Amino acid sequence: MSPPNSPLSDQDILLLWDHAFEADPDERDKRYLTVAYPYPSGAMHVGHGRTYIAPDVIARFLRMRGKNVLYPMAFHVTGAPVIGISKRIARGDTKAIALYRDLYRVPPDVLARFTDPLAIVRHFSDEYQRVMRGCGISIDWRRRFTTVDPPYSKFIEWQWKHLREAGHVTKGAHPVRYCPQCENPVGDHDLLEGEKAEILRFTLVLFRWQDAFIPTATLRPETVFGVTNLWVNPGVTYVRALVDGVPWIVSQEAARKLALQDHVVEIEAEVPGTSLVDEVVSHPLCGEVPVLPARFVDPDMASGIVMSVPAHAPFDFRALRDLQEEGRYTGISPVSLITVPGYGAFPAQEAVEKAGITSQDDPRMEEATLEVYSAEFAKGRLLEKFGGAPVREARDSVAALMTERFGSVPMYEFDTRIIVCRCGGPVFVKILHDQWFLTYSDPAWKAQVTSHLGEMDLVPPEVRTEFERTVGWLKDWACTRRVGLGTRLPWDPDWLIEPLSDSTIYMAYYTLAHHLREFPAELLVPDVFEYLFLGKDSPDLPKRAKLEEMRREFLYWYPYDFRFSAKDLISNHLTFQLFHHVAIFPRDCLPKGMVVFGMGLLNGAKMSSSKGNVFLLEDAVREFGADTVRMFLVGSAEPWQDFDWRNDLVASTRRQIERFSSLVRESLHAGDEPGAMDRWLESRFQGHIDRATLALERFQTRQAVQEAFSSIEADLKWYRRRLPPGSTGGTSLRDLCSAWVLLLAPFIPFTAERLWRELGGEGLVSFAAWPDPAEERVDAALEISEELLSRTVEDIESILKIIKLAPTRITLFTAPGWKRAIFSAVASAENKNTVMKEIMREEEMRKRGKEATDAVRQCTTLIHRLPPAVASSLLQEMPDETALFREASGFLSREFGVPVAVEDAESGTHPRASSALPFKPAIVIE
């Protein structure tokens, strides 16, 4: 501990907090907050920091509001990522070693052990806990676990038994993202690049060429009727390969892909692209067509050769045009086959010409393609001679016909070009057999989720549509893997449950994690969890009394109140966990709310560990201090907005905290009898408490920092300015500053804990009562008078700045009674358009003529510019301006160093006097 009488150090405070945030059930109202747990495979950066600090601010706020708050943390270590990392380190991959040695600063002896994947997760989970504690995150660490702990695996086995019995797990063959190097399907967490990639299902249309077939991949099989030619890339070397015994001409990349998609592929010979150009091919649905050269054909996209429908595909139209502009293939004309409202016979030509595209290399080609594609899919119809069906029906029926009669098969391909596994290798689509799937496509299951979603509190409200959309499009999810860390599927132990599938209801596990750790894993049979989580009793339960106590604890904490996570998890984890909750838990244990965060930027660019664009959280804490990091992360943007870490802005946050500390310490020396300014300060303070509380109740951390720090600091600045010379401030300042420390305690708990001790506060500030606004201390009239005075001071300052003359005398002219009457009439008028007529109906005003109509206009403008709170306050009570300024004339003279006179504008002789308005006196500087 620090020597007596010296301020507490952060280390002292961490010791005081050591077990302070361990939460057990009691008679208080509970709040259970949870954050998506981290995957500890690298050091935490400031972006991660906000994910845990923002909920911590809320947890600390709720604790001070008298709630029993549970905020637990665990570590997600399931899956292949750490295995990939350990493999890369084992084989001496310089990029991986540089990342861990230089960026994450893993000591050499520890790094040497990283060839064991568990050594990686052990190292980083300890480091995460250490850094989170250092940031003052108030976690109940007794509940920490990892997803490979034996009791957790038992819990997952129970969950999966349950899911299977409810029919939510099926077996089948499905296309999945797959890394041949790792021999494993890969999820988002396993990717270095291409997380958003979707798998598309193409139809291969087989054109005959000599004794072989040329498959072309299309998402629009119905357009086969309009094919005028094929496209090959003359710069590419294709191969002739036996695919399931039939000779095909495809790109080399395609041959490799087809082998992963249930085909037996044997390469026989190379076929230069040039040798295909000008050959003739045929298909029963379009007859004979030539093969033409085109640069846009990508050998790494599906089969590497495409069919050309220039009437309806902008790329095909433009590539044909490019050739024809060189005088080649001028005999080929587009063949129209679809009618669509808003377009003529050749929509592709219209889209290209409307956009002014003059080459197939124009980047806007994608946009034109999407435009035609969407229009034709939504409203297009095939011409009568091709059957007349709507496009959306013809697409499936033509594909079925070609599959049945003309040898077509599906081919799967990503919608994104570059997808890289964490091991560094490329990712492919593979058809997996005997794969287990969670049936997220099940409409009944979706309906349950949608219905519960409607009852949840989602913050910010805009994310609701994104959740609804995700529930709508989710397809069956490949939930098992061959390789990795994790829990084995209980009924098919060759498979492991993959990471996104074993982390869906662990929020329930947290409620009992510290108890479950004490059970030998073999006692944790499914019946135990049936009892603990669902209350289903069965004979022969072990440790009956202990289980009953645990059941009560679960029911006390569950459901969780809010789950926090970054927005990139909406499309998977955050939605998955709802599916699992509705499948397993009764209604009264379903999640109550979610808060979705924005992303972190570093100097304006997206933070990314793999690209090295990160600032480590620990470095930030060392350089700026934990409180500065916290206040910046939650105060510079609302949680759902993106924040941008810039060292200069962070440094200014540090100075704010330093100013706060000095102001609070100065309050200890305040010794004067409290006066009007102390009453004003207290009155204002009640409003700040009220608004900071409201903001935190809505998770608006930035707004709360504005109220709890900036606004109060500004008030104190004015207060100090208004004190008579030599005054140290009223003795009530000390209580006010105590309350200020309370307001900032959730944001800057170290500083607050330190100051609380110095002010003689009882116990830890972390558990002190959050201040309540006291209505009896609010003095609206006093606040409005000071508002007028400070506005007038600002006006004088800006005039002085403009005239750049040393003044000798300042005169304030206050508005006469009749203008005050106009001001009130305008301020209270419901209809600002008719207020002029209303006022001018009065005889006295009519007599004043233009002077009165001008005053109405000026008052309207003035009221319009006032903050609504000030305007409505003025409606209640107009200050006696002459009395106010006379009383403050001493202060004003001191401020400006010249005599200040106050006169009624009506009796004033100066020409400017007539411009005086209520709440805006005329100012004359001589």
Ligand SMILES: [Zn+2]
């Ligand atoms: Zn891999």
